[in-house]
Amino acid sequence: MSEKTLNPFKIAQKQLKEACDALGEEDAVYELLSQPEKVLEVTIPVKMDDGTTKLFTGYRVQHNDASGPTKGGIRFHPGVTKDEVKALATWMTFKCGVVGLPYGGAKGGVIVDPTVLSKRELERLSRGYVRAIAPIIGERRDIPAPDVNTNGQTMAWMVDEYSSLRGVGQTLPASFTGKPVEFGGCLARTEATGYGVMLMMREAAKYKGMDIKDMRIAVQGFGNVGSYAAMYAQAFGAKVVAVSDVSCCLYNENGLDVNDIMKYSKENNKLITGYTGECEELDRSKIFGIECDGFAPCALENSITSETSKEIKAKIITEGANGPTTPEAEEYLLEKGVFLIPDILANSGGVIVSYFEWVQNLHNYYWRFDEVQEKQEVKMVDAFVKVINAMEERNVDMRKAAYLVAIKSLAMPMRLRGWF
Incomplete structure (x- = not known):
C-alpha cells in the first residue's frame, strides 16, 4: 500500500497488528481492538447570525471501554473525516493503556472551519453537537475534552448544555474536561x-x-x-x-x-x-x-x-x-x-491531566499547579521506563514497545470480562 493511500485509521490498524504479532497475543485481541465499539455520525443544524440555517456533520467514536469509561477530545476542523476520528479514538485507547489510566479511547469531530464562524455561531454549534451526542456520553461513560480548534470556553458551553439536558438540577463538571479553571478546570491542564x-x-x-x-x-x-x-x-x-x-x-x-x-x-x-x-x-x-x-x-x-x-x-x-x-x-x-x-x-500529558481534572471534579477537591505537574511527571516517567524496558527486552523500536505495554494492559480486562 502506497503512502498516499494510507489513511490514519489504516495506519493505526497496521501499528496495532505489528504489536499484537510481536507480543504473540491471540487473534481475538487484534480483532477486538482493530475496530471501534461505537461510531456515531450526526447532523447538526445551526442558525447563523444572518438568519439562515446551516447543517454540519459531526462524529463521536468510542473505541474500547474494557478498562473504564472512554475519553478523548473534540476537534473542529474542515479536514475532519470519519476515519480520522476512528484513528484518533484508537490511538487514545493505547495512550491511556501505556500510561496506566482507567480509560478507553474516544474522539469527536465536526467538519467546520471555526475561523469563519462568529462566537455566537460557535456556541450554537457546540451546544448542537452536545445535544446530538448526549445519549452516548456522560461522566461515567464517555468524557470529552478539547482538541484542535476547541478550548476551555467550548467545554464550558458543552458542560452547560449537557447539564441542562440531563435535567438533574445541578452542573455536572465531570462530564467534560479541559474546562477553564474558574469552571471546574484543572491547573496545569493547558x-x-x-x-x-x-x-x-x-x-x-x-x-x-x-x-x-x-x-x-x-x-x-x-x-x-x-x-x-x-x-x-x-x-x-x-x-x-x-x-x-x-x-x-x-x-x-x-x-x-x-x-x-x-x-x-x-x-x-x-x-x-x-x-x-x-x-x-x-x-x-x-x-x-x-x-x-x-x-x-x-x-x-x-x-x-x-x-x-x-x-x-x-x-x-x-x-x-x-x-x-x-x-x-x-x-x-x-x-x-x-x-x-x-x-x-x-503527547499523553493531556489525557493524564484530564484524568486528574475528572478525579478532582468527582471529589470536588482541587490540587495546586505544582502538585499536578509533579503527578504528571511521575506518570510519564514511569511509563517511559516501562516502554524502554519492553523495547530492550523485545528488541523492537519505541512505538512497538509502547503498543506492547498498552496491549498487555488492555488484553487482561477484556479476557477477565469474557470478551474472548
Missing part, C-alpha cells in the same frame, strides 16, 4: 501536553547519554501543544532554534525568545508571521531541514512523510501531534538511527 512532550524529550536525551541543556530543538506547530512544548524546552535549558505554524517558520541559530513569540501569537490571531524579534522568517516547510538535536512535530497527522523525513537532522523526535509520522517515514528515520518517542507516550 500546559500539560506540551509539558509532557518535553518531559519525554528530556528522558530520551538522558537515555541516549545527552543533556537537554546542550540540545538545539525545533518545534513544528505553534498551537497549544507546540507553543508550550517550545516554552518548556527553553525552561529546561535547551536552545529552541526554530518554531513553525501554518503561516511561516521562525529561525535563529542562537535561540528564539519563545515567551515573546507566544505573546505575539496571541495578539496576532494566533499566527507567528510578521514577528519582529531577532530571527529569520522562512517558509513553514523549512522547519524539517533545521539543524537541530531534537525535533517535536506538534501539528497534524502525516506531516513527517517519506519526503520530509529525508530533511530531518534531529537525533531525537518526540511526537506532540497524533500520528504525525507515516510508516514509510518512520522506517527511514529508524534506519538512520533517529530515536523516536511515539505519540501515544509523548
Whole structure:
C-alpha cells in the first residue's frame, strides 16, 4: 500500500497488528481492538447570525471501554473525516493503556472551519453537537475534552448544555474536561501536553547519554501543544532554534525568545508571521531541514512523510501531534538511527491531566499547579521506563514497545470480562 493511500485509521490498524504479532497475543485481541465499539455520525443544524440555517456533520467514536469509561477530545476542523476520528479514538485507547489510566479511547469531530464562524455561531454549534451526542456520553461513560480548534470556553458551553439536558438540577463538571479553571478546570491542564512532550524529550536525551541543556530543538506547530512544548524546552535549558505554524517558520541559530513569540501569537490571531524579534522568517516547510538535536512535530497527522523525513537532522523526535509520522517515514528515520518517542507516550500529558481534572471534579477537591505537574511527571516517567524496558527486552523500536505495554494492559480486562 502506497503512502498516499494510507489513511490514519489504516495506519493505526497496521501499528496495532505489528504489536499484537510481536507480543504473540491471540487473534481475538487484534480483532477486538482493530475496530471501534461505537461510531456515531450526526447532523447538526445551526442558525447563523444572518438568519439562515446551516447543517454540519459531526462524529463521536468510542473505541474500547474494557478498562473504564472512554475519553478523548473534540476537534473542529474542515479536514475532519470519519476515519480520522476512528484513528484518533484508537490511538487514545493505547495512550491511556501505556500510561496506566482507567480509560478507553474516544474522539469527536465536526467538519467546520471555526475561523469563519462568529462566537455566537460557535456556541450554537457546540451546544448542537452536545445535544446530538448526549445519549452516548456522560461522566461515567464517555468524557470529552478539547482538541484542535476547541478550548476551555467550548467545554464550558458543552458542560452547560449537557447539564441542562440531563435535567438533574445541578452542573455536572465531570462530564467534560479541559474546562477553564474558574469552571471546574484543572491547573496545569493547558500546559500539560506540551509539558509532557518535553518531559519525554528530556528522558530520551538522558537515555541516549545527552543533556537537554546542550540540545538545539525545533518545534513544528505553534498551537497549544507546540507553543508550550517550545516554552518548556527553553525552561529546561535547551536552545529552541526554530518554531513553525501554518503561516511561516521562525529561525535563529542562537535561540528564539519563545515567551515573546507566544505573546505575539496571541495578539496576532494566533499566527507567528510578521514577528519582529531577532530571527529569520522562512517558509513553514523549512522547519524539517533545521539543524537541530531534537525535533517535536506538534501539528497534524502525516506531516513527517517519506519526503520530509529525508530533511530531518534531529537525533531525537518526540511526537506532540497524533500520528504525525507515516510508516514509510518512520522506517527511514529508524534506519538512520533517529530515536523516536511515539505519540501515544509523548503527547499523553493531556489525557493524564484530564484524568486528574475528572478525579478532582468527582471529589470536588482541587490540587495546586505544582502538585499536578509533579503527578504528571511521575506518570510519564514511569511509563517511559516501562516502554524502554519492553523495547530492550523485545528488541523492537519505541512505538512497538509502547503498543506492547498498552496491549498487555488492555488484553487482561477484556479476557477477565469474557470478551474472548
